[in-house]
Structures are given as structure tokens and as C-alpha cells.
Amino acid sequence: MNKLYAIPFSHPSIAAHLMLERAGVPHEVVNFPMGLHPVFLRARRFPGSTVPALILDGCRVQGSLAISRAIEARGPAGILFPVDPAARERVEEAERWGESELQPIPRRLFRWTMAGNPAIRRRVLQRAGLPLPGIAARVMKPIVTRFARSANANDATVRADMEGLGMLLDRVDALIAEGTIGGPEPNAADFQIATSLAAMLAFEDLVPSIENRPAADLARRLVPPYPGKVPAVVPAGWTRAA
Ligand SMILES: N[C@@H](CCC(=O)N[C@@H](CS)C(=O)NCC(=O)O)C(=O)O
CATH class of the missing domain: 3.40.30.10 (Glutaredoxin)
Incomplete structure (x- = not known):
């Protein structure tokens, strides 16, 4: 198997x-x-x-x-990448961009939140099915702190992510408008990008920036929603209307 x-x-x-x-x-x-x-x-x-x-x-x-x-x-050929070489190149480029630029955003925010907020850590671990979530939240503190460090998730990087989010989402919407992603037959870039967007939609802090965009429709169409939302924790001055 x-x-x-x-x-x-x-x-x-x-x-x-x-x-x-x-x-x-x-x-x-x-x-x-x-x-x-x-x-x-x-x-x-x-x-x-x-x-x-x-x-x-x-x-x-x-x-x-x-x-x-x-x-x-x-196979079957064409199931995740277009068979036409020029179209495939566009999908590959969008997929690479999604992996290198978009994918780290929810990861950094998640790890920064988990490291800095014991109450949220407890809730998330409970949702992940861990027994004794109160104890697990304490035991996991050094592990999530190491996770945050390995993803370079700190106040400065998360703040910069919040400030740059609008531009990234504009690029997603542009990829949808030009037809590279968002078509009736989802490709590898659709899955790479839509899963990052679905992860972002699990943060109350990010929902207002995404929810009315074509990007949000893509995520909702392709990816099952995350169970529950991470409460807002980002300081008000860090978020920009995106
Ligand atoms: N860009 C890689 C990165 C994968 C990645 O960082 N995955 C995270 C989970 S979302 C992970 O395994 N982290 C474990 C760690 O950092 O030790 C990919 O797309 O596969």
C-alpha cells in the first residue's frame, strides 16, 4: 500500500x-x-x-x-501538469512560487502562535487528538519553540509577513485571472497554493484579508476547511488591509 x-x-x-x-x-x-x-x-x-x-x-x-x-x-499524463510544454512551464513556476513564498506564511504564523500562546497551544493540541492537552501543552513548549526557531518565526518575520500578505494574495488572484490556476481541472500549482490559502483561512487574523478574494474561493473549492480557527493574536498595528 x-x-x-x-x-x-x-x-x-x-x-x-x-x-x-x-x-x-x-x-x-x-x-x-x-x-x-x-x-x-x-x-x-x-x-x-x-x-x-x-x-x-x-x-x-x-x-x-x-x-x-x-x-x-x-500517470495518467496531464493529471497534475498540462501536457503542453509552455502551459506546463507556467504551472511549474506558479507551483514553485507557491512552495517558496506562500507556503512559509501560515507555517511561520502557526509556529510563532504556538510558541508564544499557551492557551492556544493547548486548544490546538487537543484538536490534534493529544490526550491530556494541558500537560501536553507544557511538555510541548520546548518542541514548539524549536519549531518556531527552525522556521525563523519571530516577531520581526511574522510582522513582515503580515505587511507583505496583500501583495502575495494579489499574485494569487492574478494567477487565477490569467488561468494558470483556478480552472475546472486542478493542477499541481492549484493544490500547492490552495492548501496554503486554506491554512491561512484557519487564522482569525488572516480571514479579513482573504475572504472576499478569488483566492478564498479557490481554497474553499479544493481544500476541506481546517477544524476550528486559531483566535486573533497578531497586534493590531501589524495587519494591513489587504
Ligand atoms: N517545502 C517543503 C517543506 C515541508 C515542511 O517544512 N513541512 C513541515 C510541515 S508543514 C515539516 O515537516 N516540518 C518539520 C520540521 O520542520 O521539522 C515541502 O513543500 O514539502
Whole structure:
């Protein structure tokens, strides 16, 4: 059986799952406990320490960009990338941009929030199914702090993300308007970008910037909503009408 390794709430892991579904690839999703995932990944002989990680037809594939290509190579041709080379280049570029620019935004905000807010940490861990969430929230403090550091999530970077969000969302809306994403047959860039947008829609802080845009429609059409919302925590002066 093909296996997709993930951690709870990981948006690129959700992208990988949706792409496998789109291509009709039977698979099982295995969620590792947050923080222990590097140990589990190493035990399964994956070279890197991040999810999504996939065993597809016996081969190890790690990272959402490698996974979309492996699924496309398995076929049917055109399931995640256009067959026309110029159109494929546009989708690949949008996908790369989504992975490098958009994907880190909800990750940084999530890790910064988890590290700095014990009450939210408790709620999120409870939603992730951890027993004794009060104790788990205390035990997890050093782990989420390390997570925040590894994603370079701090006041300065989160503030800069908030200020730059409008421009990123403009680019998503432009990609939809030009037809690179948002068409009737979702491609790899659709899944890469829409899952980051769905993760953003799980933050009360970000909803007002996104909810009335074509970007929000794309996320709602392609990605199941996250369970519950992370309460607003970003200082008022950091958010800009986007
Ligand atoms: N850009 C990579 C990054 C994946 C990534 O950073 N995943 C996070 C979860 S959303 C992760 O595994 N983090 C674990 C860690 O940083 O140790 C991709 O698209 O696969």
C-alpha cells in the first residue's frame, strides 16, 4: 500500500494527499506526532526531516514538489501538469512560487502562535487528538519553540509577513485571472497554493484579508476547511488591509 507520512495540520501534506486523490492513487495517510516526526522519518529511511514524505509504488519521495512530479510521472499524463510544454512551464513556476513564498506564511504564523500562546497551544493540541492537552501543552513548549526557531518565526518575520500578505494574495488572484490556476481541472500549482490559502483561512487574523478574494474561493473549492480557527493574536498595528 502507498503511504503518505504527514503531521497534523501540515498544509503541504494536505496538498500531497489531495494530489494523490486527484490522480486516483490508493494510499494511506499516516500522521506522525508533532516533534517526533524526524525519528519516524529516519526509521523509514527518508533522507530529510520534513513531511510530506511518500512511499509510492515502493519508492521514497519527499517534499511536495517532488511528490507532484512523481504522481504525474505515474500517470495518467496531464493529471497534475498540462501536457503542453509552455502551459506546463507556467504551472511549474506558479507551483514553485507557491512552495517558496506562500507556503512559509501560515507555517511561520502557526509556529510563532504556538510558541508564544499557551492557551492556544493547548486548544490546538487537543484538536490534534493529544490526550491530556494541558500537560501536553507544557511538555510541548520546548518542541514548539524549536519549531518556531527552525522556521525563523519571530516577531520581526511574522510582522513582515503580515505587511507583505496583500501583495502575495494579489499574485494569487492574478494567477487565477490569467488561468494558470483556478480552472475546472486542478493542477499541481492549484493544490500547492490552495492548501496554503486554506491554512491561512484557519487564522482569525488572516480571514479579513482573504475572504472576499478569488483566492478564498479557490481554497474553499479544493481544500476541506481546517477544524476550528486559531483566535486573533497578531497586534493590531501589524495587519494591513489587504
Ligand atoms: N517545502 C517543503 C517543506 C515541508 C515542511 O517544512 N513541512 C513541515 C510541515 S508543514 C515539516 O515537516 N516540518 C518539520 C520540521 O520542520 O521539522 C515541502 O513543500 O514539502
